[in-house]
Amino acid sequence: MQVGELVERVRGGDRRALARTISLVENAAPQLREITAGLAPAAGRARITGLTGPPGVGKSTSTSALVAALRARGETAAVLAVDPSSPFTGGALLGDRVRMQEHATDPGVYIRSMASRGHLGGLSWATPHALRVLDAAGFDHVLVETVGVGQAEVDIAAHADTTVVLAAPGMGDGVQAGKAGVLEIADILAVNKADREGAQAAVRDLRQMVAQVDRAPEEWKPPVVAMSAAKGEGVDDLLKRLDDHAAHLRATGELERRRRARARREIEAIAMAALVERLADVRGHAALDALAGEVAAGGDPYAAADSVLAALEG
């Protein structure tokens, strides 16, 4: 299939074209430059929501319940499950997909997992590409869910308009809500498994944490929602908060600010990947061998690096 045709099909929402294009993203295929130029004008319409939280809080169940709520309103949704820990798709994601099965035959839903193959800029490069593909395909919502822990949980906020941090009642006291940095990125906090013991305490704890942050009166104050995604309880409340936040983003100009910051990071990631690639080209260069010989014999490695950089730019 020619790139032009692939772009047309993606813009028409063709599932096979979508799958193929996201595989090209995973593999950092050279065609992506042309594909991206073709898709960019069609993107920017979808609401992009990030879902994160520590393992065991019910991320996939929550995403699935949110998809069901969106579908009940007649809106379409694509789900991108991002796995930064694995160089290949599989493992945990397979189980997650099973939980998403109720949507498998719904033409208004598209579910895809994506792994970082570890080359170029990794997920900071790949995620905006994949989100653009799903956005340009015409979905009303793109939900991006991280499978990883640690930095990956925090990074997801950089890709979304709205970030939902999921928590669950802890064992005993306290709340199982990941590390400190994770709470800071939350636009909305959702305590899942709210039918379990300790749920009310968890909600209270999180509200207290939110209250401790100094905010101007017009600033968004992250609401704390209690829900039981497996039972479908509280999901409408989460959806209402998502709508409120989307309205807030538009009304305050924050949507534009966030998308601009995202575009900035994407440009940087593409530029960085291009630089790494050029350096790889220079690696094959005979001149580098000669420079290495000089440095091995007591030459200045900085002067040698300067020559390499000059060759890059030449």
Add this chain to the structure above:
Amino acid sequence: MQVGELVERVRGGDRRALARTISLVENAAPQLREITAGLAPAAGRARITGLTGPPGVGKSTSTSALVAALRARGETAAVLAVDPSSPFTGGALLGDRVRMQEHATDPGVYIRSMASRGHLGGLSWATPHALRVLDAAGFDHVLVETVGVGQAEVDIAAHADTTVVLAAPGMGDGVQAGKAGVLEIADILAVNKADREGAQAAVRDLRQMVAQVDRAPEEWKPPVVAMSAAKGEGVDDLLKRLDDHAAHLRATGELERRRRARARREIEAIAMAALVERLADVRGHAALDALAGEVAAGGDPYAAADSVLAALEG
């Protein structure tokens, strides 16, 4: 202290100047460019030996015993303990230093740990810098020991002339010798704690593994040494194998090949660090903001990245 004076003092083996210069390496200080140019002509004389192996095999004890054996022959040695896991020096390294205490007052021995502060090229950038400092200070031997596990164990081979992989008799059967990749980088295998049960079996297993690799007759076949570093037994045998390998490296031209490959990687790491730094400069650029606005509105991020790269080169 001026850079010129610092360089002179390092070349004279001044300990305070050494400590200060390696701290500059850890912090990726801008003076390193000038320092490196001053030290490079004096480097290249030391034999650089890497020591690696999984936690618990007695790496520090083995290094300390090897230092004692070298000192007994009247040779001087610097030890660089590299900790890729920690952004700061401390923790495990402190205990290691205690084990090295027997050499603390010996003017022919210098011991230093180095952590990656996480910026620029990390340890692939910092390690060759630190090795050059110790080499230029006139030590006959530089022993570089990794404290980390995983990739860090394998990476150490990229910095050394000769790599010693340490193993220890396993619990029960088999040998505790790290992951597959670690054996592949060994020029010499040393089974430490050879007085323990299973040591003979471990030596036999490792010899079998070595024998399974196809080699040309003139190729180096990694010997397997049994020793008890804590008791000082077998250390002379290890030293003899190190001498054999050094002679092999010189006779076959492999020393020059390895050092050239190392110089190549160092040049690349310096060039990469320079590129990352330049990209950081561009980040402050007002033009990037305008480009981000265009991309956020449906513009092509690749075209924007091209403009950024053009600005880098301008």
